[in-house]
Amino acid sequence: MNALNLAVEVPENPLVPPIPELVIGLIAFFIVFGFLAKKLLPNINKVLDERRAQIEGRIEDAEATQAEAQQVLADYRAQLADARHEAARLRQEAQEQGATLIAEMRAEGQRQREEIIAAGHAQIEADRKTAAQSLRQDVGKLATELAGKLVGESLEDHARQSRTIDRFLDDLETKAASDATKAEAGR
Amino acid sequence: MSAETMLAFETDCHIFSGCGFDAPGLHNFVFEPLFTIGGFEFNKPMLLALLSTVVVVWFFWAAFGRAKVVPGKLQMIGEAGYDFVRRGLVYDALGKKEGDKYVPFMVSLFFFVWMMNIWSIIPVASFPVTSVIAFPAGLAAIVYILWVFLTFKKHGFVGAFKNFTGYDKSLGWVLPLLMVIELFSNLIIRPFTHAVRLFANMFAGHLLILMFTIASWYLLNGIGFVYAGASFIMTLLMTAFELFIQAVQAYVFVLLACNYVQGALAEHH
Numbered sequence: 001m002n003a004l005n006l007a008v009e010v011p012e013n014p015l016v017p018p019i020p021e022l023v024i025g026l027i028a029f030f031i032v033f034g035f036l037a038k039k040l041l042p043n044i045n046k047v048l049d050e051r052r053a054q055i056e057g058r059i060e061d062a063e064a065t066q067a068e069a070q071q072v073l074a075d076y077r078a079q080l081a082d083a084r085h086e087a088a089r090l091r092q093e094a095q096e097q098g099a100t101l102i103a104e105m106r107a108e109g110q111r112q113r114e115e116i117i118a119a120g121h122a123q124i125e126a127d128r129k130t131a132a133q134s135l136r137q138d139v140g141k142l143a144t145e146l147a148g149k150l151v152g153e154s155l156e157d158h159a160r161q162s163r164t165i166d167r168f169l170d171d172l173e174t175k176a177a178s179d180a181t182k183a184e185a186g187r
Numbered sequence: 188m189s190a191e192t193m194l195a196f197e198t199d200c201h202i203f204s205g206c207g208f209d210a211p212g213l214h215n216f217v218f219e220p221l222f223t224i225g226g227f228e229f230n231k232p233m234l235l236a237l238l239s240t241v242v243v244v245w246f247f248w249a250a251f252g253r254a255k256v257v258p259g260k261l262q263m264i265g266e267a268g269y270d271f272v273r274r275g276l277v278y279d280a281l282g283k284k285e286g287d288k289y290v291p292f293m294v295s296l297f298f299f300v301w302m303m304n305i306w307s308i309i310p311v312a313s314f315p316v317t318s319v320i321a322f323p324a325g326l327a328a329i330v331y332i333l334w335v336f337l338t339f340k341k342h343g344f345v346g347a348f349k350n351f352t353g354y355d356k357s358l359g360w361v362l363p364l365l366m367v368i369e370l371f372s373n374l375i376i377r378p379f380t381h382a383v384r385l386f387a388n389m390f391a392g393h394l395l396i397l398m399f400t401i402a403s404w405y406l407l408n409g410i411g412f413v414y415a416g417a418s419f420i421m422t423l424l425m426t427a428f429e430l431f432i433q434a435v436q437a438y439v440f441v442l443l444a445c446n447y448v449q450g451a452l453a454e455h456h
Contacts, residue, residue, distance in 0.1 A: 014213055014320060014390070015383065021321030024233040028240040029326060032299045035244045037291035040251040044262075044269060047254040054256060 140165040201408035208405055211397035216318060216390070235316045239302040247298075272297045272441065280445035281452065289448055292333075296326060297441040300385065304433035307393055308426050315389040315433070320382065323440070327382035330444040335374075337451035350451070381443055388436045392429045399425060 200206035220228035250265025307315035406415035
């Protein structure tokens, strides 16, 4: 029975491909190839690209964020430096202004002091003149009265009287002036 | 299923019972048609070939059909397999730029061949489709046609001829001899060996498994059970070994296909 079965259906050469199997094999392969090449591999390639893009995108986002942070930090530092400069400048300015103000006020004070002194001097001069005037009149009157009493007569003639007095006073002044000159020279 | 393949199991034929050992042989690779349509005989290897298509397409459909940026388990496995062929084989031989065009072909080839091999150790199927020469021959023929086409397309008629014959002036008087050998080797031997390498490996593997399986059954009589046990262990070992060989042979088949394409695209030295 075995011998009989062996005799039946043993192909002459196992390396000669039977055509039906060849055809079926090729059809089977091309179905696989068709599905994979047309639909499934493009599908996965798209997804893989997308995944890569997302990963790259995330990395780029992170880089962008970091760059932004760096930028903000740099800005902040720049602003801080500006602010410090500004503050220093303001302080400087204030100091200068203060100094100017003080100088101005000092000059003003000086001026006012000088004005007050000058006014004082003028007042004193005026007072002295007034005093001298009244003193001259009083001295004249006293001298006249005294002379009247001494002479025993009233010197009624006003004109003559005043002329005499004036002459007397002028003499006095001249004498005083010469005394003063003498005193100056003596000193 | 042919009567021959099941013979050893169907009969109660054991050692010491005056029954001869029915050694496996070529008859184990010939199948009675499962059914016949208008003279076309549809047999088990054909069915398994078509089932390979179904399995491969189903797997990749399940993995990549609705591919997501954040992959599921199946998609991750599919991506690993896809990337293995794409980077490990195609880009390695052809580079990314040139190779991208051939990725779908090579990926299909690899998984299709692998699946056809795997049937060898799947119960009930238990037959590697590629051990029928027609299947590897068909695939090798596609690669061969692709290779010849690319060579002519890339180098023109004279260039292709030089490519086929390994033309090199510096060889002097040996050149004519070498050209004949190279032409013969490249155009006739190479597609043949490409197909036969896969076929013979799977053929031999299947034969080995069959051999030990049948022997396990045959030796199961009296003291023979010791030998039957040893034979059964060998069956298991060979099955495990075949699992490895199936992947390796699919890999080698596609690796060679990539190398041929690379040879066709390479500049002539």
